[in-house]
Structure formats: C-alpha cells, structure tokens
Amino acid sequence: MIIVDEEQFACEVYPNPFNNTLSLNIICEKAEEIRIEFYNLLGRLxxxxxxxxxxxxxxxxxxxxxxxxxxYTYRLIGKENLIVGKVIKK
Incomplete structure (x- = not known):
C-alpha cells in the first residue's frame, strides 16, 4: 500500500483476500471528497x-x-493525498 501522508489520510481494506464484499475503513483529518477506484489485473476499471x-x-x-x-488494485484519490494498494478476490 502506498500512502502519501498517513497523518492526514489512511485506509485499511479488509478482508484480504475477500469474497463478495470488501470494506474500506478510511480515516481522514478533515472532511473532503475523494474518488475510489478499483481495477482488475488487466487494468480495466x-x-x-x-x-x-x-x-x-x-x-x-x-x-x-x-x-x-x-x-485487483485500488486507488483512493484525494485533493492532496493518494493511497494505492492491492487486494485478492477468492
């Protein structure tokens, strides 16, 4: 997982590996709008x-x-922060 600034923005993704649902526990210092993206291994959104x-x-x-x-790879994109990681679907 890549985190640009862990003090302002952090995320735990669980379970990993997962089945039919995946939970994101996102902690941020201040309210903001982010974009959540998931891609498969071929890079398809x-x-x-x-x-x-x-x-x-x-x-x-x-x-x-x-x-x-x-x-699957995921990206959480904020105004000043980026989190990138990988998860596996069983």
Missing part, C-alpha cells in the same frame, strides 16, 4: 465513485459479487 468523507473514521462497503477471482 471495475468501480469509480466519488465519496464525501467526514473528518475521522469513514466505513465504505464495496459489493464485489460479480467480480471474477483474481488480483
């Missing part, structure tokens, strides 16, 4: 959505029932 975060802890659940098994 699976999800892209804007999310308004509040200062503190934010939980976001991603439904992945239709996704094929394999490796």
């Amino acid at each position: 699976k999800i892209s959505e804007k999310v308004q975060l509040v200062a503190g802890e934010n939980i976001r659940v991603v439904r992945t029932r239709e996704w094929e098994s394999g490796l």
